[in-house]
Amino acid sequence: MNNLKYDEIKIRENSMDGECHDKEFVVVNPTRMCQPMGAVQAMMGLKNVMPLIHGSQGCATYMRFQLIRHFREPIEVASTSLNEKTVIYGGEMNLLKALKNISEKQNPEMIGVMSSCLTETIGDDVEGIIRKFEDVNIGEDLPAMVSIPTPSYAGSHVEGYDKAILSLVEYFARKSVPNNKINIILGNLSPSNVVEIKEMMNDLNVGSILLTDTSENLDAPLSEETLELHKFGTSLEELEDTANSNATISVTKHNDSGAKYLEKIFDVKAISGLMPVGLRNTDIFINNVCNAMGIDIPDKIIRDRGRLSDVLVDAHAYNYRRKVAIFGDVDMVIAMARFTYEMGMIPKIFCVGSESSRFKEDLNELDEDMGYKPIALENKDLHDFEKVLEDNPVDIIIGNSYGASIADKFRIPLFRVGFPIFDRIGAQRISFIGYNGGINFVDAITNMILDFYYDEEGYKVENKELSFDPQGFDEFLLES
Ligand code: SF4
16 A cells, blocks of 8 residues: 555544544554563563463464564463454353463463453453462462453553553562562563663662563573573562562653552552663662662762763764654653753654653653754654654654664664564664663764764765754754
């Protein structure tokens, strides 16, 4: 289907009251993934756990396919394999069978049962079926079974991750003795970004419980072992211990439901932060940890911060006033926007696949700090993003692999972050979190700009000057 057709379909609806309503009938290249996908990613950071999708075979296959081509690791996601018959009569028998098979054959410590669009629509009582299975097998050594409701029509992978963490702490957290640790809810971060968080906690000399720790499981050494349950990651004992920590910091605002639950039930302070990307946001993260633990910022952290400041200065000449368009998850987009602004760039266009009041608040705060309003596309897709780019040229796009054809069309570079990245290797090693991740990011994006817009002597290549003109920038400010 060509662009014209899409435009015709993506029309507004004239309702009976004669008003023009902003309803779109099709999404073309969404900037979001499905809800159980986020929950499965949370499961990937747990030790000895099996994720089970209660839905059709295709749902689990789609998730395995996306996860494997992004992380390039073997991924196990079980399915209850619903078919036409179960759509009519319900999926109870399939779920009971799947729980039995997994318990007997794989013997995990926990099975995370994610619902899907189909089972939510037909109304299967997943929680009730799990309890029925436990009642029938009373006295057996069964794994823990956690139900995670993830209807994809009611949210994206971001909400899926959030619901998984909430379900885990609801099921496991138990008050015992204070552990003097910080719980950290990570969201869909790359294994390398998780490592950056772990290293910062190490440098701060603060014990932590990561929800959840994918750093080893999704960036594993080559092995000749057959595919089996993950041996690393957050343990169920650690999940239980989350009720005894000093605080819970969620590093993305849209993944803080578990933190709020722990605060409400166990009085564990909840801190919902901005993603620690760039100077300001990482400063906030470090201060939050130090305040929660009553400690001073160590010299090592101060030196790392100084090195990031130094890199920002070194790279400034190449990045100054380069216009950027960013698409992806809400928290990642807003964090990248602020960081590129710190780099001297002009974050000009943002596109996210959902609508959120917290995104709006963060955006307003950013607008005030920058002194202009970028173009913000909320609840939009990459087709809308592309249309906006036609009239608003930028120098670089930041987003996942689905932006490659758009970048090609406008002959600008795509800096790959987010999920999924399938047309490059090393997605699990992309890091931008914290001061050291920030250094990696500034180096990589500046080198991409140097490659694309400068010759080997470091002089600008004039015919590649797409949008760098101070005059245009002033016009942009006036327009906004
Ligand atoms: S049917 Fe729903 S749950 Fe299954 S893959 Fe599609 S969006 Fe995800």
